[in-house]
Amino acid sequence: MTTVQTPVDEANTATSWRGRAEADDAERTTAEATDAASIKQLRGRSQALLRSLLRPHKRQIIGIVILLLIMNAANLAGPYLVMLGISNGIPALTDGNDYSVLTAVGIAFGLVTIAEYAATRSEIALSGRVSQSLLLELRRRVFNHFNKLSVSFHERFTSGRVVARMTSDMDAIRELSDNGVHDLVLAALSVVSIAGIMLFMDVELALVALVTFPIMGLLGNWFRKYSTVVYRRTRETIALVIVYFVESMSGVRAVQSYRREPRNQRIFDRLNDDNRDANINGHRAAATFAASTKGIGNLSIAIVLMYGGYLVMEGRTDVGVLVAFLLYLRRFYEPMQELTMFYNTLQSATAALEKLSGVLDEKPEVASPAKPVALPQANGVIEFDDVMFSYRDDKVVLPDMNLTIPAGQTIAIVGATGAGKTTMAKLVSRFYDPVSGVVSLDGVNLKDLSEADLSRAIAMVTQENYMFDGTIGENIAFGKPSAGQEEIEAAAKAIGAHDFIAALPDGYDTDVRKRGGRLSAGQRQLVAFARAFLADPRVLILDEATSSLDIPSERLVQHALRTILADRTAIIIAHRLSTVEIADRVLVLDAGRIVEDGPPAVLISGSGRYAKLHEQWEDSLV
Structure with a gap:
C-alpha cells in the first residue's frame, strides 16, 4: 500500500526540516539568541x-x-x-x-x-x-x-x-x-x-x-x-x-x-x-x-x-x-x-x-597538541588502554577496550552492525578522541602527535573511495603530491589497477569527472588502494574497503592487498570473510567488547561466533 503525502504533510515536512536545519546550525545565531x-x-x-x-x-x-x-x-x-x-x-x-x-x-x-x-x-x-x-x-x-x-x-x-x-x-x-x-x-x-x-x-x-x-x-x-x-x-x-x-x-x-x-x-x-x-x-x-x-x-x-x-x-x-x-x-x-x-x-x-x-x-573536538611529541618514523604498534567512547552521553559504543596490535600484524575486526568496528577505526585515525583511556601509536598517545606525523603514519581507506575532480594520476597522488609519474604507475601496478587505467583513452591523464563518475565502483576502489599504497603509511585501515568490488575484482585485489599489507600494521573491517582470511588475527566484536580473538584458522575450527559467521558465508557462496 502506497502512502501519499498530502499538502498538509508536506507543509509539516518543510516546517520540520526547516526547524532541524536551524537547530543544527552550529553557530547558534541570532535566530536563537533573543536575550x-x-x-x-x-x-x-x-x-x-x-x-x-x-x-x-x-x-x-x-x-x-x-x-x-x-x-x-x-x-x-x-x-x-x-x-x-x-x-x-x-x-x-x-x-x-x-x-x-x-x-x-x-x-x-x-x-x-x-x-x-x-x-x-x-x-x-x-x-x-x-x-x-x-x-x-x-x-x-x-x-x-x-x-x-x-x-x-x-x-x-x-x-x-x-x-x-x-x-x-x-x-x-x-x-x-x-x-x-x-x-x-x-x-x-x-x-x-x-x-x-x-x-x-x-x-x-x-x-x-x-x-x-x-x-x-x-x-x-x-x-x-x-x-x-x-x-x-x-x-x-x-x-x-x-x-x-x-x-x-x-x-x-x-x-x-x-x-x-x-x-x-x-x-x-x-x-x-x-x-x-x-x-x-x-x-x-x-x-x-x-x-x-x-x-x-x-x-x-x-x-x-x-x-x-x-x-x-x-x-x-x-x-x-x-x-x-x-x-x-x-x-x-x-x-x-x-x-x-x-x-x-x-x-x-x-x-x-x-x-x-x-x-x-567553533573549536575542533580533536585539537592539535600544543607541544607535540616527535615521531618521525613510526613502527606501527597500536594500543587501546582502558578506552571508553560514546557519540552521545546516553549510548556507549566502546565501554572498556583494551587491545594491543603489534607492529606489522594484520588484524580483521568482524561483528554485527553497530558493534563498534568502524568506531575503533575512527579512533585509530584520530577522527575522534576517546572519552576516557588512551589510544597510542608506538607508546605515544595519539593526542600528543602532530598532524604531520599522524597523517604520515596512519591512512584509512573507506568504502566511500572519494574521487576528486581531476585525472586518475592526480587522485592516486593525493596522499603524496610530490610523487612522480613513475611512482604513481608503480603504485597502480602493485595494486592491480594499471591495466584498466592504461586501457582508458588518456591513461593516467583521464579525467575521472565528478566524484569519479567515469569509473565503476570497483575501479574507484582500486584507485583508492593505489592512493593508500603510494602514501606508504605504517598503519593502514581498510573500512569496508572491498565492499564495492565484484567477485572478479575482489579476487584481483586479494594478491594486491597482501602486497600492500606486507611489513605494515593493518586493520581490516569487512563483512566479506574472503577479505578477512588474509589477516593474521581476527577480533570478533559484540556491543563494543572483544568476544573472540585469534588466528582465523583457529577460530574457524572452533564453535564460536566467527566459526558460525564463516559457515554462513560459505553457505551463501553455494
Missing part, C-alpha cells in the same frame, strides 16, 4: 572578526578616509560657490561690469571638479583593493577552519550550510565592503558638514531648516530596530534555500529513484516562499523609510523656502544664502536615501558576519 547578553556576545564576536580583518589595512583605510574627506569637501563646495556668485558676483557685474568674482567662482568650480574626480577615482580603486584583500583573507580563514574542524562537526553541519557560508554570506559581506561603507561615510560626513555650514551661514534659517530633524531621528530609530530583525531573517531563509537545494541535488539519484521530485519541489517552494516573504518585508520597511525621508525632506525645503523668502523680503538675509540653503537641504536629505540602502546591506552583512564568526569560533 540581550547573547546578542551582545554575537555582536562582540563578529566585531572582533571584523577588526582582525581590517587590522592589516590600517594605512590604506587612513588613505581612504582622507580621500573621502576630500570628496565630501569638493561636493559641498558647490552650493557655497553658488552663494558667492549670486551674492557677490552678480552685484559686481551689474554695478561695475566686474567679471572678476564670477571668473574666480568659475575657476574654483573647475578646481573643485578636478579634485573630486581625482579623489573619487583613487578612493574607489583603493577601496576595491582593500575589499578584495579582506574577502580573500576571510575565505581563506573559513576554508582553512572548515578543514581543521573535526569529523563530528562535519557530520552534523550539512554540506549545504558549508556552501551557504562560502556563497551567500560572503556575497553579503562583499556587497557591504564594495559599496556600503563608502556610502555610509559620505552620507555621515555630508549630514554633519551641511549642518555645520548652514549654521555658519545663517543660524536662524539653519534652525528652521533643521526643525524636522528630530522626526528623522525617530523614523531612523524605528527603521534600525525593525530592519535588524527583518534582514537577519532574510539571511536565515536564503541559507535554508541553499541548504535544501544542495542536499537535494547531492541525493538526486535517490530522489529520482523514488520519484520524489514533486514532493521535493513543493518543500523547496515553501522554503523559497519564506525567503520571498522575508525579502518583501524588508523592501516594505525600506519603502516606508525612503518615502518618509523624501516627504520630510520636501517639507523642510518648503518651510525654508517660505520662511527664507520672508527673511529676504525683510532684508534679514540674502538671496544667495537662501539658494545655497535650498541646495544644501537637497543634499542633506539625499544621503538619508542612501542610508536606507546601506542599512539593508549592513543588516545582511551583519547577519552573515555573525554566522561566519560562529563557524570560526
Whole structure:
C-alpha cells in the first residue's frame, strides 16, 4: 500500500526540516539568541572578526578616509560657490561690469571638479583593493577552519550550510565592503558638514531648516530596530534555500529513484516562499523609510523656502544664502536615501558576519597538541588502554577496550552492525578522541602527535573511495603530491589497477569527472588502494574497503592487498570473510567488547561466533 503525502504533510515536512536545519546550525545565531547578553556576545564576536580583518589595512583605510574627506569637501563646495556668485558676483557685474568674482567662482568650480574626480577615482580603486584583500583573507580563514574542524562537526553541519557560508554570506559581506561603507561615510560626513555650514551661514534659517530633524531621528530609530530583525531573517531563509537545494541535488539519484521530485519541489517552494516573504518585508520597511525621508525632506525645503523668502523680503538675509540653503537641504536629505540602502546591506552583512564568526569560533573536538611529541618514523604498534567512547552521553559504543596490535600484524575486526568496528577505526585515525583511556601509536598517545606525523603514519581507506575532480594520476597522488609519474604507475601496478587505467583513452591523464563518475565502483576502489599504497603509511585501515568490488575484482585485489599489507600494521573491517582470511588475527566484536580473538584458522575450527559467521558465508557462496 502506497502512502501519499498530502499538502498538509508536506507543509509539516518543510516546517520540520526547516526547524532541524536551524537547530543544527552550529553557530547558534541570532535566530536563537533573543536575550540581550547573547546578542551582545554575537555582536562582540563578529566585531572582533571584523577588526582582525581590517587590522592589516590600517594605512590604506587612513588613505581612504582622507580621500573621502576630500570628496565630501569638493561636493559641498558647490552650493557655497553658488552663494558667492549670486551674492557677490552678480552685484559686481551689474554695478561695475566686474567679471572678476564670477571668473574666480568659475575657476574654483573647475578646481573643485578636478579634485573630486581625482579623489573619487583613487578612493574607489583603493577601496576595491582593500575589499578584495579582506574577502580573500576571510575565505581563506573559513576554508582553512572548515578543514581543521573535526569529523563530528562535519557530520552534523550539512554540506549545504558549508556552501551557504562560502556563497551567500560572503556575497553579503562583499556587497557591504564594495559599496556600503563608502556610502555610509559620505552620507555621515555630508549630514554633519551641511549642518555645520548652514549654521555658519545663517543660524536662524539653519534652525528652521533643521526643525524636522528630530522626526528623522525617530523614523531612523524605528527603521534600525525593525530592519535588524527583518534582514537577519532574510539571511536565515536564503541559507535554508541553499541548504535544501544542495542536499537535494547531492541525493538526486535517490530522489529520482523514488520519484520524489514533486514532493521535493513543493518543500523547496515553501522554503523559497519564506525567503520571498522575508525579502518583501524588508523592501516594505525600506519603502516606508525612503518615502518618509523624501516627504520630510520636501517639507523642510518648503518651510525654508517660505520662511527664507520672508527673511529676504525683510532684508534679514540674502538671496544667495537662501539658494545655497535650498541646495544644501537637497543634499542633506539625499544621503538619508542612501542610508536606507546601506542599512539593508549592513543588516545582511551583519547577519552573515555573525554566522561566519560562529563557524570560526567553533573549536575542533580533536585539537592539535600544543607541544607535540616527535615521531618521525613510526613502527606501527597500536594500543587501546582502558578506552571508553560514546557519540552521545546516553549510548556507549566502546565501554572498556583494551587491545594491543603489534607492529606489522594484520588484524580483521568482524561483528554485527553497530558493534563498534568502524568506531575503533575512527579512533585509530584520530577522527575522534576517546572519552576516557588512551589510544597510542608506538607508546605515544595519539593526542600528543602532530598532524604531520599522524597523517604520515596512519591512512584509512573507506568504502566511500572519494574521487576528486581531476585525472586518475592526480587522485592516486593525493596522499603524496610530490610523487612522480613513475611512482604513481608503480603504485597502480602493485595494486592491480594499471591495466584498466592504461586501457582508458588518456591513461593516467583521464579525467575521472565528478566524484569519479567515469569509473565503476570497483575501479574507484582500486584507485583508492593505489592512493593508500603510494602514501606508504605504517598503519593502514581498510573500512569496508572491498565492499564495492565484484567477485572478479575482489579476487584481483586479494594478491594486491597482501602486497600492500606486507611489513605494515593493518586493520581490516569487512563483512566479506574472503577479505578477512588474509589477516593474521581476527577480533570478533559484540556491543563494543572483544568476544573472540585469534588466528582465523583457529577460530574457524572452533564453535564460536566467527566459526558460525564463516559457515554462513560459505553457505551463501553455494
